[in-house]
Amino acid sequence: MTFPQFAYKNITRNLRAYLAFYLSSSFAVMIFFMFAMFIFHPALETGYMNNIAKKGMVFAEWVIFVFSILFVLYSVSAFLKTRKSEFGILTIQGASPKQLRLLITLENVFIGLASIVTGIIGGTVLAKLFFTAGSYIVEMEPLELYFPLKALGITIGGVFLPLFVLISQFTLFIIHSEEVVSLLKGSVKPKREPKPSIPFSILGMMFLGGGFGLALFAGIDIGSAVIITVCTVIGTYLFYSQLSVWVLKLLKRNKKFYRKGTNLLWISDLMYRVKDNARLFFIVSIVSAVAFTATGTLATYKSMFTTEDSLYEMEFLSYSSNKDENEQLTYIQQQFEQKNIDYEQSKFKAIETGQGSSNYPVLVLSYKDGMKILPELKTPKLEEGKGGFTLGKQNEKDIQYSKIIRQTYN
Template identity: 50%
Template sequence: MSFPQFAFNNVKRNARAYFAYFLSSAFMVMIFFSFAVFVYHPDIEQLPMGPLKRAVLQISEGIIFVFAIFFVLYSIGMFLKFRQREFGLLLLLGATSSQINRLVFMENLLIGAGSIVTGIAGGLLLSKLFLLCGTRMMEIPELPFYWPAGAIWLTTVSFLLLFTGISLFTLFFIRKRNVAELLQGSHQPKKEPRASLFFTMTGAMLIAVGFLALYGGKLSPKLVLLAAATGIAGTYFFYSQLSVLVIRLLKRSRKALWRGTSLLWVSELAYKMKDNARILFLVTVVTSIASMSASFVLAVGETNRKEYENNPFAIEYYSFDERHTEQELAAINELLDREGVSYRSVKVENLYRRTVHGAVPSVEIIAASRFNPIAAAMNLPEAAPGSGEAILISGPAQPSHGHMASGDKITLDSGHTVSVTKVFEREALPFMSWASIVVVNDNSYRTIQGDAKSSVLFVYHVPEWNNGTPPRTDIPEAVIGAKLKERLQQNREPHGNSNSFSIRIWSYLSLKQATALFSFIGIFIAFLFSVSSASFLYFKLHTELAADSKMYHALSKIGLSASEMRTSATLQIGLLFFIPIVISTVQTLIVMRPVLGTMYVYSVYKPVLIVSAAFLGAQTVYFFLVRSRYLHRLRRMMV
């Protein structure tokens, strides 16, 4: 038997151990290849924002490849640890270190080559479906199937280099061990898990620093980076120190511990939490990143939809330069009249002011005479505030701010104070959505205005466009809006016109298309992370299976029943699978509230819970699959 045949037979004999690793690697190759099919598609450049789409997809390719490096490196490390006794026996029988290294190198290349072929073949079979789903999600014209020679070449070369490089690197895992250590493998006696008080306090302090960085004051990019660094470090200490401390405290409660199989699974969990601290930390970080990304996209999309639905004005024209205002308003009116659209145009004047009240950091002040003509369109009653009184129309409160009620006072930075008599809350404001709207009587407005100049806004209310029709590119509002947008942009001078305009449906569709691209990318990357995290846990449990089998075999001799074994093993596996989901959900909620608040996006809980539920559902499926295989192996060891 030649040496290559020996390596091939080794792979066949360890097929059960390598099968999950092989499938996960092939899945990663397939996802990478599928994205490459998009990147190299000849029609991608002709799409709206085609170069941007291609650039974003290329960045996603890089993210997947970097993640693949860590995934393959960790997976190979797990399997080499599982096979330490085998390597020790080969060395004892006369094999040289170079032969062991050659064996491992050839085995890894065999599995890598098989993963590449399987992944590309699967990608080719599903490429048409992938293109169809991608174009539907990104709401772009359907892309025809083509022979992706460039994608095949890129995928093959990239993953061949990856598996070759990782195979060379993993040789150091074996070279640093002697025969005695290899023969002991993973059966070396374990010390009782202990938590260091210093590192426990350090972990708690890091988590506290991260929380204060997010909620202690005005958020900035530096504080976000600080919160990310301290949060990630604190998560590791949570698993390696805090969790062990909690379990030790739990073991002191005899009433809870000496009941059924609690003593068995709690004692084993202490070891597993300590041993699996790195993998649980890695799974939590990966899941948190995927959850935050997906929640961000969902939250932005939800806010975009609410702003469209709550804005009754199809066109908004902001006048900052009166020299061009009359001409451009005439162009808007002429186009709407020619298209037979029934509309009403209203001029709105307002003042932007900062306040000294934390619940409302800034406001747009409007006189009642300017507000009442648009009140009906906003589904609000006409306002008639008295002297020194105000009606407040607010959007969602920021996480760091409270809500105002009738009787509260608003003090402006100019020194003027008004008393709130009524409060109307909206999920989104129709315009000027970055500040609450305060309606005062005309005399109060002139007093507050003083010598300052009002901002001028012209809003167009088109009743027939507010009939609840889903916003699409083919409805009259979008078609006429596109003509108007093109006309105003063509007639504008290169310089000197500071006026701006906003067309409601195109603001909505533009942001929706941008988020659709990230939704498409996020779903597949999150799916990749989900499968990979489940694979991490499976690989780890598989390496511990031999030791667990011996333990349960010994316990079965002294009376442990099969049902008690199932209960104990299920609880331990379940905690390993679901603790990262719980921690990542809490982390996502804590991080996303202030981060989205800086972008005036306040729809947080619903997107986060949707994403967490999706991860929980996927993890539940993986849990039952792994549990079934794990218990099947343990049942065979029971007396």
């Protein structure tokens, strides 16, 4: 038996211990990769969805990134805790620090790679669902699955592979700083009974209540959004670490209930379980919340954007590359006529142009067409080579003129 063989046997014969670590890492990779696939989708690079929404997604990805680190770090440390006595035995049998490092690094990279592969497969499936569901919500063509080279690169090379290597070095540091005697005793150290703090439990309730209350009844602007987020994050943490244990403790104190049947078993067991896994529950909750909220916000934002910014009740936008334009127009007109809807049609040509990376593209039309559509604007006469800028229907009254668009019209 050589040392690498030993490492291999260690993993294959103890799969259950590695399984939890592997699955939780896969979960982190999966969520991260799904968002990366969305952000780097080629269809989104050329417009369609506006940049603010995309920025929101990038922000969500950052949040997921930070929590992924915490998540993987937590899984690794929980995983290593169960194996302390094993490292103690190896040390006492004379395994050198170098050999231990090799063993742990090998294991971490191996499990890391496996969970990256699993996470990416899972993420792709999830992304497909996400794209379909998302397109249903915003009523647009489903985004197509694509070969996500950039997303793959960032997920594998940019984030998770370095993460697994770094974390394994970090855990080695922890192991080396402990005396062998505490390593040997490591796995059998008695657990202290969880003691919830009542003030913190109440505080947690207040934060959660406050957060949800604000979200339900207060108007949403940037300020209240921040308060709501902070409240629910703190509240969620206290909920898992204090409040849930406290509730169980109350149940335990009720002797009539506690001493009936299996109640005694599950309550006392759950108290330890909840306490042990509070941080994990917290991280999973936050990551899922971010993912869902980001998706939801995106959907609402898109629908808000379409109703508020249109000049007309209905718009048909056709690019010059659209060969079926006439056919489609005829179809729309037929629909109107069939349903006896009175309508007025105005048609004009426009040029799409960007206005910096932070804003969505605008349509530029000629002065003549513009006056025809919006006679109430009473625009001052534009000089040759200058343009005007209007912020759409809602903001008709504050029309600003600027020199940001330099376009000469024919």
